[in-house]
Amino acid sequence: MGWKVAVVGATGQVGREMLNILAxxxxPAxxxxxxxxxxxxxxxxxxxETTLKIQSLEDYDFRGTDIALFSAGGSVSAKWAPKVAAAGCVVVDNSSHFRMEPDVPLIVPEVNxxxxxxxxxxxxxxxxxxxTAQLxxxxxxxxxFAKIRRVVVSTYQSVSGAGNKGMDELFNQTRGLFVNDTVEPKKFPKQIAFNVIPHIDVFMDDGFTKEEWKxxxxxxxxxxxDIALTATCVRVPVFVGHSEAxxxxxxxxxxxxQAREILREAPGLMVVDRREDGGYITPLECVGDYATFVSRIRRDPTVADGKGLALWCVSDNLRKGAALNAVQIAxxxxxxxxxxxA
Known part of the structure; x- marks a missing residue:
């Protein structure tokens, strides 16, 4: 006898990916x-190899459902996740709504x-x-191995992190520029085609964005x-795949x-680190893969006593960054x- 699973937000990019990965x-559903x-x-x-017809979240009876994977946005999670949980169904929520609540586990299976x-x-x-997940x-x-004190990270985040509208905007702007159409930003605050935007989520009082705070x-x-971390999060004109320096x-x-060997042995990681042209992984190459890839591992000479490293980290954000992580939790x-x- 298998389990009963529901995917909430099944028409979105992450919801569809959840269904793909479950299959x-x-x-065992x-x-x-x-x-x-x-x-x-x-x-x-x-x-x-099958198709499912979308059912209404508002009319669905969760009694008897074992696990619900939510990827429909924070407002939907805030309203429905507690109701679904009260019906006896375990909710795995992809939104930010519950992440920092102390009695809600925030989980990356390879880590905690x-x-x-x-x-x-x-x-x-x-x-x-x-x-955060791939990092x-x-x-x-x-x-x-060596206990981290401080991390400085710059992200290069694909437009799929902003959902279907983000992907559509990159596609439409790129096509429009080639045919001399007017390019008007809608989803993003500035043109994303052939550009980078150092702004993801809302600005906070200290000048960081909420994505950086997250x-x-x-x-x-x-x-x-005890880990100190500072981030600069940047949206780049890539459809899928987040990169981090x-x-x-x-x-x-x-x-x-030592770092290279430790990372090679760690779960969920693939090391591609050859010091030659092309000896690293780019976001294009990680699409569709389960792994988080690490490249460009090198000593940071600005940190004394051999206590600093720099590296490049790439992952399919729709998979490890969202859908895969949720399925692994399930x-x-x-x-x-x-x-x-019984």
Missing amino acids: ERQF DTVAALASPKSIGTEVSYG AHALGNFRKRNIIANPNCS VVALKPLHD MAAETRKILDP VNIEFENPITVD EILVARHLKQA
């Missing part, structure tokens, strides 16, 4: 329900799966921000509250060779924490 990884707003009722979405033990307090588990997968094994706050919650200061010395739930009804 690819042969998640007898029933998978694809849910969205009433306006999407009857729309068909792919689930492996042990924290899932507290999920029954709310029956809600939070997925981290896409840029902490790379930081965790290095932190275990990376610092979520890394501390997931990995270690990371500088790390450690409490103890660590060599490049896999751990059914393997270790949930019991099926």
Whole structure:
């Protein structure tokens, strides 16, 4: 007997990817329900070799459903996740709404799966921000070896992080520029085609954006509250795949060779680090892959006593940054924490 799963926000980029990954990884589900707003009722979405018809979230009865994967935005999660959790269904939420609540586990399975033990307090588990997820997968094994004190990260985030509208805007602006049409920003504050925008999410009083704040706050919650982190988050004209340039200061010395070997052995990571033309991974090459890729590992000479490293980190943000991470959480739930009804 398999499990009963619902995907909320199944018409969006991440929701569709959740369905793809559930099928690819042969998640042991007898029933998978694809849910969205009433306006999407009857729309068909792919689930492996079959198709599912969208059902209305507002009319769906979650009693008897084991796990609900949410990717429909913060307002939907705020309204519906507590109701779904109260019906006995475990919610894995991809929005930012619950991430920093102390009684909601914020989980990246390769990093802090042990924290899932507290999920029954709310029956809600939070997925981290896409840029945070890939970063902490790379930081965790290095932190275990040499203890990280400080991280400086600059992100190069694809437009798919802003959803379907972000991808449409890049496509339409690029096409428009080639045919001399007027390019008018709608989803983004400035033209994204052939440009980069150092602004993701809203600005905060200290001058950082909320995306930058999320990376610092979520890394501390997931990995270690003593890690200092500062980020600059940039939107780039790439459809899928987030990249990060990371500088790390450690409490103890660590060599490049040690770091490379540690990362090669760590779960969820692939090291492609050849010091030659093309000896690194770009966002284009990571699309569709489960792994987080690390390249350009080198000593940071501005940090004394061999306690600094710089590296390049790339991942498919729709997968590890969102859908894959949620499915991995569901896999751990059914393997270790949930019991099926007799």
